[in-house]
Amino acid sequence: MTFGTRTLGALIAVIALSTALAPTATAQPSQANGPAVYPRPQSTTSRPETVRIPATVNLVVADGADWAAVGVVRDVLVAAGVRKVDDRGSALSVYVGRHPDALQALGVKGTEGMGAEGYVVAVGTGRDRLSRMVVDGVDDAGTFYAAQTLRQLVQGSAVRGVEVRDWPSLRWRGVVEGFYGPPWSHEARLDSFDYFGRHKMNLYFYTPKDDPYLRAEWRLPYPADQLARLDELVKRAKANHVEFGYVLSPGLSICYSRESETDTLIAKFTSLYRLGVRMFVVALDDIDYQRWNCDEDRAAFGTGPAAAASAQAHVINRVQREFVAANPGTLPVQTVPTEYWGLNKSAYTNKLASTLDPNVIVQWTGVDVVSRKITKAEVATAHDNFQHPLLLWDNYPVNDYVPGRLLLGPLTAREPGLGASTTGLAANPMPQAHASRPALFTVADYTWNDTAYDPARSWAAGLAELAGGNKRTLAALTAFADVNFSSRLDERQAPRLTGDIDRFWKAWSAGNPAAAFRLYNALRQVHDAPGVLRETLRDPAFLADTKPWLDATGAWGQAALTALDMLAAQRAGNGELAWARRQALPALVAKARSFVWVGLDPNRTVRVDVDPVVDRFVKDAVADNDRWLGLRASTVTPSSSLPLYDSQFPVDNMVDGDPDTYFWGGAAAQPGTVVGVDLGTVRPVTGVDVLMAKDDRPSDYIQHGVVEYSTDGTTWTTGPVFHTTTEVRVDLGRVSARFVRLKATRAQPNWVVVREFEVRLGDNPVVSGAPEGDFPRAADGKPGTAYRATRPPTAGEALTVVLPEARRLDKVVILADARAEVQVRTGDRWATIGRLTSSYTALAVHGTTDAIRLEWKTGSPPPVVYEIVGHG
Incomplete structure (x- = not known):
């Protein structure tokens, strides 16, 4: 559904549609020296010459050169049109590995003095007028990364001269597949190792x-078929210079004091060592360290967090001493402590710091489990607490705590220089492996060169790579990623579309109708993005990962376009079309909210969500339509003493009239916890209706509480109490109040979700008449509700709306599917002002009126009245 032709013509006859519908520009990453290279190199120097790649080249491979790098270079040459290599008569020589003479001929310094994984790439023409490309690394990994840089520099058959000198900021850079929920598939892991290698991630x-052999059944050896799959993974990782780290999580059941338990753990590690694994982790996160799994541990270590640290160190030290030391090439063992986040010293961290083998590396997530920022000062504090080398387990873009969301935005707020005080950073991705790549691209960029990292630029480059050079695909991908952008790290919601919407409302309120065309262009991209991506994106796994979110994005785009069309129609004075569009909105919004993903529990689906910017635009458009219809604007302000769990679930959702949106408090209710509303002024109140909890959190509600109300917010009157009900419906008679709230009276472990908080008011119009139906809904200020007659009307029957007080009206607006004469009352006299002509009828009124009446036409079907509004 798009703009109606009549609406557009009435709005702006002078604006050409072709101009309005021009594609929105999408930022393209660029670099003055030629194609942009990501991760961003430490140093790039352009050269004046251009090197052309002929059909035959001389490929010179140094003794001992990394064959994975050679393979990448060969692929690069073939993609550039080379048909024959090893031809010594070629005008271009390509060198892989140590070739100091080739670098010297180009006047380029070698890799001397660089650290591990450093490399040099040089492309140019020497004084001998011979063209050369050189990829040379400090070590095999460096040569491999040099080849990956060449892959990006060579686009087409002509290459700008360049010298790249590069090395990583962080020693370890990579991914920890450590989320709850469906694990990555075997194929996704294999493909991901190729992706990691291309982006210089080495971990x-x-x-x-959810792998039982890692956690719940950690003692069991792998069956042969699963061990073979692990073997394939390890080999693919090594081929891409990725260190495969194996993490065992025995904390749910281990008896620390039984030596046989550690023997079993070491045996499990040994089976992986035989496959080529050289990095091992004992993870003890997400367990209850106040509870022992066996009585022997209480006798051996005592009780409390310090005792738990002693027990854990006992096992880890044995692994370091007996397994690592006994197996050549094995890296120091790592651990994820039970207190794996935060900055506070504790009995646990003190004991772990003093008893753990000094070579053991501690993994830490930052100030929080999901840290909005990580600074050098915070890392220094954590290092002081643990007194061991640290590796950052960065919980981004993992979404297991918000499984209905895709987190497609960039890594943000990681301070440059973390590599000086940590061994590296591993990002925890989403269960959707391919959908994690827009974020992981930026992780690779940051960890390789943290001082040059720019989140917005890196994000655009990652999307451009995923789009594969297709501008139409990139525009659609950018629109899709924009509405799936916000996270704990960066809570800006759909920043690009938000800017478009903010500019629209500013221009719209200033009376500029052209704003509708500009916003239409942006919303059309959101609506069209799923179809364009399905048609053009060359990554079927990404499409499979994102399917329900693509569906939801397209549906929200449709709802937003319909809302915009409604606004355009009302601005053009076409009330019938505006009402038709508004009537279509609830079904469109319901469809947008209908898409689900199988989340943490395979027997339960999770509703998918995109950034609520689009939802908010629809609600704001409806509010604007309310004002245009003459409905009284809501002055209700919600509040809660609970902290906000996430910006996706603000308190405003309690009063938006939509039970599918909700406020989610980020803490358990305690005695005195409140949620409530401020009505703006003291008004007559007859009751309160509050809907709490949600399908996947059925216990998140105030389970024991009381209704209170106040005229000043200081002195409160206690109303009825309630217990263990998610729907609080309370009649108060008729009281005066400005503030109304629910207050918890007992402590509970569950958080609180409030879907709707509605106060029934006693100053609305009074509706009566015949036939029978829900009379108040004909004038409740909510066009989404309706009086629906139970039968066809008979002669003389009518619906009467008595206003709270007589007032001067200039117009009556009626939204109804009915046949009737419209009358108004002045004093004791009724006067006919017209009849219903369509679902939207506006009739002029002159004078003071205290009642409006619809006198039904005999023989008409059962009338439906959505709203009767008196303008004055």
Whole structure:
């Protein structure tokens, strides 16, 4: 559904549609020296010459050169049109590995003095007028990364001369598959190792929480078929210079004091060592360290957090001493402590710091489990607490705590210089492996060169890479990623579309109708993005990962376009079309909210959500339509003493009239916890209706509480109490109040979700008449509700709306599917002002009126009245 032709013509006859519908520009990453390279190199120097790649080249491979790098270079040359290599008569020589003479001929310094994984790439023409490309690394990984840089520099058959000198900021850079929920598939992992290699990520931790052999059944050896799959993963990782880290999580059941338990753990590690794994982690996160799994541990270590640290160190030290030391090439063991986040010293961290082998590396997530920022000062404090080397387990873009959301935005707020005080950073991705890549691209960029990292630029480059050079695909991908952008790290919701909407409302309120065309262009991209991506994106796995979110994005785009069309129609004075569009909105919004994903529990679906910017625009458009119809604007302000769990679930959702949106408090209710509303002024109140909890959190509500009300917010009157009900419906008679709230009277472990908080008011119009129906809904200020007659009307029957007080009206607006004469009352006299002509009828009134009446036409079907509004 798009703009009606009549609406557009009435709005702006002078604006050409072709101009209004021009594609929105999408930022393209660029670099003055030629194609942009990501991760961003430490140093790039342009050269004046251009090197052309002929059909035959001389490929010179140094002794001992990394063959994975050679393979990348060969692929690059073939993609550039090379048909024959190793031809010594070629005008272009390509060198892989140590070739100091080739670098010297180009006047380029070698890799001397660089650290591990450093490399040089040089493209140019020497004084001998011979063209050369050189990829040379400090080590095999460096040569491999040099080849990956060449892959980006060579686009087409002509390459700008360039010298790249590069090395990583962080020693370890990669991914920890450590989320709750469906693990990555075997194929997704294999493909991801190729992706990691292309982006200079050198670390992967295998620790999906739902792999029983890692956690619940950690003692069991792997069956042969699963061990073979692990073997394939390890080999693919090594081929991409990715260290495969194996993480075992025994904390749910281990008896620390039984030596046989540690023997079993070491045996499990040994089976992986035989496959080529050299990095091992003992993870003890997300367990109750106040509870022992066996009585022997209480006798051996005592009780409390410090005792738990002693027990854990006992096992980890044995692994370091007996397994790592006994197996050549094995890296120091790592651990995820039970207190794996925060900055406070504790009995646990003190004991762990003093008893853990000094070589053990501690993994830490930052100030919080999901840290909005990570600074050098925070890392220094954590290092002081643990007194061990640290590796950052960065919980982004993991979404297991908000499984209905895709987190497609960039990594943000990680301070440059973290590599000086940590061993590295591993990002925890989403269960959707391919959908994690827009964020992981930026993780790779940051960890390789943290001082040059720019989140917005890196994000645009990652999307451009995923789009594969297709501008139409990139525009659609950018629109889709924009409405799936916000996270704990960066709570801006759909920043690009938000800017478009903010500019629209500013221009719209100033009376500029052209604003509708500009916003239409942006919303059309949101609506069209799923179809464009399905047609053009060359990554079927990304499309499979994102399917329900693509569906939801397209549906929200449709709802937003319909809301915009409603606004355009009302601005053009076409009330019938505006009402038709408004009537279509509830079904469109319901469809947008209908898409689900199978989340943490395979037997339960999770509703998918996009950034609520689009939802908010629809609600704001409806509010604007309310004002245009003459409905009284709501002055209700919600509040709660609870902290907000996430910006996706603000308190405003309690009073938006939509039970599918909700406020979610981020803490358990305690005695005195309140949620409530401020009506703006003291008004007559007859009752309160509050809807709490939601399908996947059925216990998140105030389980024991009381209704209170006040005229000043200081002195409160106690109303009825309630217990263990998610729907609080209370009649108060008729009281005067400005503030109304629910107050918890007992402590509970559950958080609180409030879907709707509605106060029934006693100063609305009084509706009566015949036939029978829900009379108040004909004039309740909510066009989404309706009086629906139970039967066809008979002669003489009518619906009467008595206003709270007589007032001067200039117009009566009626939204109804009915046949009737419209009358108004002045004093004791009724006067006919017209009849219903369509679902939207506006009739002029002159004078003071205290009542409006619809006198039904005999023989008409059962009338439906959505709203009767008196303008004055």
